[in-house]
Amino acid sequence: MTPQAPQSIVIVGGGTAGWMAAVAFGRLMGPAGVRVTLVESDAIATIGVGEATIPPIRTFHAMLGIDENAFLQATGGSYKLGIRFEGWSCPGESYIHPFGQIGTDVVGVPFAAQWLRAHQVGMADPLAQYSLEARAAEAGRFSRPIANGDSPLSRIGYAYHFDAGRYAAFLRTQAEQRGVVRREGTIERVETGPAGIAAVHLANGSRIDGDLFLDCSGFRALLISGALGTGWVDWSEWLPCDRAVAVATSADAAPLPMTRAIAGPAGWRWRIPLQHRTGNGHVFSSRHLSEDEATAQLLADVEGKTLGDPRIIRFATGHRERMWSGNCIALGLAAGFMEPLESTSIHLVQSGLQHLLRLLPTGKMSMPASALVDRYNRVMTAEFVRIRDFLVAHYHLNARPERFWRERAIAPIPDGLADKLALFRAGGRIFREADELFNETSWLSLLTGQNAPVEGYDPICDAVPLHVAVRRLAQIEQVVGASLNHMPPHADALSRIAARESRR
Ligand code: FAD
Numbered sequence: 001m002t003p004q005a006p007q008s009i010v011i012v013g014g015g016t017a018g019w020m021a022a023v024a025f026g027r028l029m030g031p032a033g034v035r036v037t038l039v040e041s042d043a044i045a046t047i048g049v050g051e052a053t054i055p056p057i058r059t060f061h062a063m064l065g066i067d068e069n070a071f072l073q074a075t076g077g078s079y080k081l082g083i084r085f086e087g088w089s090c091p092g093e094s095y096i097h098p099f100g101q102i103g104t105d106v107v108g109v110p111f112a113a114q115w116l117r118a119h120q121v122g123m124a125d126p127l128a129q130y131s132l133e134a135r136a137a138e139a140g141r142f143s144r145p146i147a148n149g150d151s152p153l154s155r156i157g158y159a160y161h162f163d164a165g166r167y168a169a170f171l172r173t174q175a176e177q178r179g180v181v182r183r184e185g186t187i188e189r190v191e192t193g194p195a196g197i198a199a200v201h202l203a204n205g206s207r208i209d210g211d212l213f214l215d216c217s218g219f220r221a222l223l224i225s226g227a228l229g230t231g232w233v234d235w236s237e238w239l240p241c242d243r244a245v246a247v248a249t250s251a252d253a254a255p256l257p258m259t260r261a262i263a264g265p266a267g268w269r270w271r272i273p274l275q276h277r278t279g280n281g282h283v284f285s286s287r288h289l290s291e292d293e294a295t296a297q298l299l300a301d302v303e304g305k306t307l308g309d310p311r312i313i314r315f316a317t318g319h320r321e322r323m324w325s326g327n328c329i330a331l332g333l334a335a336g337f338m339e340p341l342e343s344t345s346i347h348l349v350q351s352g353l354q355h356l357l358r359l360l361p362t363g364k365m366s367m368p369a370s371a372l373v374d375r376y377n378r379v380m381t382a383e384f385v386r387i388r389d390f391l392v393a394h395y396h397l398n399a400r401p402e403r404f405w406r407e408r409a410i411a412p413i414p415d416g417l418a419d420k421l422a423l424f425r426a427g428g429r430i431f432r433e434a435d436e437l438f439n440e441t442s443w444l445s446l447l448t449g450q451n452a453p454v455e456g457y458d459p460i461c462d463a464v465p466l467h468v469a470v471r472r473l474a475q476i477e478q479v480v481g482a483s484l485n486h487m488p489p490h491a492d493a494l495s496r497i498a499a500r501e502s503r504r
Contacts, residue, residue, distance in 0.1 A: 005362050006211035006327075007034055012187065012200060012223060013216030014040025016050055016164060017332025017349045019171035021214050023064050024353045026178030036179070039200060039208060041186040046168060047218055047333060049246050049313065051272045051279045052080060052259045052343040053159040054437075055099050060350045066174065072494070073501040074170040075162035076276040078255040079490060081137040083342070087263040088450055090399045095449025096258070097342075098133035100157025102441045104150075106472045107464045112444045114469045116428040117457035119448075123470045125477060127448055131441070132480045132487075133157055137258035141487035153483045159343075161259065161272045161279075183208060187217075190227035196326020197223055212360075215330040219337070224320055224330035231321040233336075238392050238414060239317045241267050241339050245295045246281040246311050249304035254491035261341060264297055265289065266404040270340065271302075275494055278304060283339050288404040315339075319384045324376045329356060336384055341394060344387045347437070348380075355379055383437065389417040390438050390446070396421075397450035421447075427458045 009025055011018050018038055025036045061071065071077065082098035089095075103111030111130070118124035128134035132152040136142060145156045176182065185202035192198060199209035200223075215223035224230045236242065255273030262269045267284030282298040289297075295310045319336025323329065330336075331352045338344065359372045395408040396417070413421075420443070423429045430443045447454075461469065 004211070006360065008210040009034060009036045009212045009214065010200065010208055010210035011036065011038040011214045011216055013218060013332070013334070014038055014168065014172070014182070015046035015216060015218055015332060016168055016171075016346060017218075017334070018214070018216035019168045019175060020060075020346075020349050021216060021331055021353055022175035022180045023066075023171050023178065024060075024357065026175045026180040027064050028357060030179045035181070035210075036175075037181045037183060037208060037210065038175070039183045039185065039187065039202070042184055043186050044220075046165070047313070048164055048311075049244070049279070049281065050164045050340070050346055051274070052083075052161050052270070052340065054343050054347050055157050055159045056347055056437075057159055057350060060354075064174070069497045069501055071170060072160065072162075072497055075160075075166040076274045077160045077162035078274055078494060079142045079257045080159045080161050080259060081133040081142065081157070081257045083259045083261055084137070085261050085263070085394070085449060087400070088261075088268075088394060088398060091263075091401075095445060096128050096131070096134040096137060097442060097445045097449070098128070098131040098137065098157070099159060100131070100133045100152075100155060100441065101439065102127065102131040102134075102444065103473075103476045106469050106476075109460050109464055109469070110440065111476070112430055112440050113428065113458040113461050114464065115473060116444075116448070116454070117461045118466065118470050118473055120454075120457060121466070123466070124473050127445060129477050130473070130480060132483050135480060135484050136487050137256065139484065139487075140254060140256055140490050141484065142257045142490040142493045143487040144493075146486075151483055152480055153486060158257075161255075161274055163274055163276070187222060190223055192227055196328050197227060211327065213328045215328055215334045216332050218333045219315065221320070221330060221334040223328050224323070224325060224334055228325050228328060230325050230330075232316070233318045233321055234316065235318040235338070235388060236316065237411075238388060239339060239395070240285045240287065240408075241283045242315060242317070243286045243291065243294065244281050244283045244313045244315070244339075245291065245298055246279070246313065247298065247302065247309070248277045248279055248307045249302045250307060251275065251277050252304045254489070255494070257490045259343065262301070263398075263400065263405075265402045267294070268341070269298060269301060275498075277307060278302075281340075283341070285404055319381065322373075322377050323352070323380050324356075324373045329376070335380070338384070338388060338391055341391050342387070342438075344437070348383065348387075351383060352380060385414070385416065386436055386438070389414050389420070390442070392417055393421070393446055393452075394450065397447070397452050399451070421452060425453050425455055427456050428454045429458050 266288035272279035
């Protein structure tokens with residue numbers, strides 16, 4: 001049977017996921033006459049965290065015609081060049097996972113391989129020295145990419161930090177301008193039918209029906225789980241943290257253009273600098289630390305004045321067995337969750353939307369609807385799995401002394417990660433499959449930053465004599481240093497945006 005194109009789309013939930021979906025569908029399907037309705041309840045708060053992102057969000061914003069300056073101004077946002085991991089391999093050590101790409105091929109041989117070989121014999125500096133993003137993050141500098149030949153300035157990789165509440169409000173304005181209709185009310189009952197979901201019923205007695213339903217109702221997963229009973233794949237054996245405590249503090253210093261992830265006795269703390277405040281949180285395992293202890297550890301570490309009371313968030317790590325079931329697609333927390341160590345949740349919403357827009361029935365497709373659904377579920381599950389493996393590596397590769405960390409170091413790891421580590425051990429090789437989210441720079445930063453075992457070097461390096469490679473590495477480092485001098489302080493970049501927006 002040829003799948004029918006949806007004429008009416010209902011989005012359940014007005015958090016980050018719901019409003020991202022609303023802007024996307026409003027912009028891309030509204031012009032074709034598709035009705036888009038978003039239902040949210042003023043009585044049920046959004047999760048209120050989720051403030052650090054990764055570079056693909058810029059592609060998403062570009063696709064939706066979102067102006068970067070207006071967005072940063074509206075959300076109190078700041079730029080982000082990477083994440084500094086503090087105390088992960090052992091207390092006192094730190095490394096940066098920078099965005100972008102580190103170095104360039106050295107005479108046809110990948111930078112990573114040449115740097116590793118030279119570093120092993122003491123002839124290369126620490127990895128971060130070759131990354132413009134890492135050095136700028138530490139120095140508190142930022143510039144958008146500028147056309148400058150082959151310079152690293154022309155390919156700066158960056159993302160944002162923003163205030164989650166303000167982001168949803170900003171997206172709401174954009175969505176409503178594109179014809180999305182917002183309905184306020186609490187859903188009391190979900191009506192199912194042959195296609196899956198038939199309608200949602202609000203407490204005020206109204207009924208909202210549609211052809212396609214997006215479940216963006218957060219951890220409640222009202223439709224995909226509550227109504228359709230879709231199962232849950234539990235990953236707590238790989239990622240056992242199951243709580244977070246979050247609190248905002250005043251922004252007393254200029255925001256650094258990076259997120260900080262600080263390892264602690266049974267988890268880690270985040271610090272996300274915005275223009276008007278700093279977001280702080282502590283992700284931990286409740287088997288190893290009580291909520292009171294975790295809160296005390298967080299409050300002992302924050303800088304600035306706390307704004308409001310610390311808030312505990314309980315979560316489970318894993319994903320829905322089928323994120324698309326019948327005529328219902330779950331996005332955001334309703335689809336699954338992994339801790340925010342690499343800021344990947346909002347990305348997964350974006351990625352889900354992009355896949356969905358490519359796979360939605362058009363009425364002209366000759367394949368059965370089930371083939372589209374299966375493809376979506378396969379692709380999204382694979383994305384979750386790859387991100388999971390990257391996160392698990394942060395916990396596995398540690399030499400910290402506490403019980404939580406000793407357990408993580410010896411716990412079994414997923415096969416895909418075990419393969420990656422084995423390949424790296426045998427000559428420092430990193431193999432990226434075509435559409436993997438994390439590139440060679442990401443894996444190299446993580447594996448060397450957390451002292452993953454490595455024996456020897458990649459034989460491909462022998463194509464270039466060591467002294468030639470060392471000379472080339474020195475040139476790369478020198479170009480990065482010179483480029484850094486062209487980058488203004490991050491705070492200046494933000495003030496210029498504020499000044500420009502206030503003149504509008
Ligand atoms: P929510 O924000 O929970 O929104 C749910 C919506 O559903 C609300 O509007 C609510 O009113 C509505 N709703 C629920 N029930 C009903 C009902 N019965 N009737 C009507 N409406 C209803 N992601 C990142 O990318 N980067 C980060 O740094 C990051 N940090 C995080 C830290 C923590 C501790 C957690 C838990 C998550 C973090 N995330 C992060 C994830 C990120 O916050 C979420 O992916 C994102 O906010 C999407 O949430 P959501 O819209 O799915 O759910």
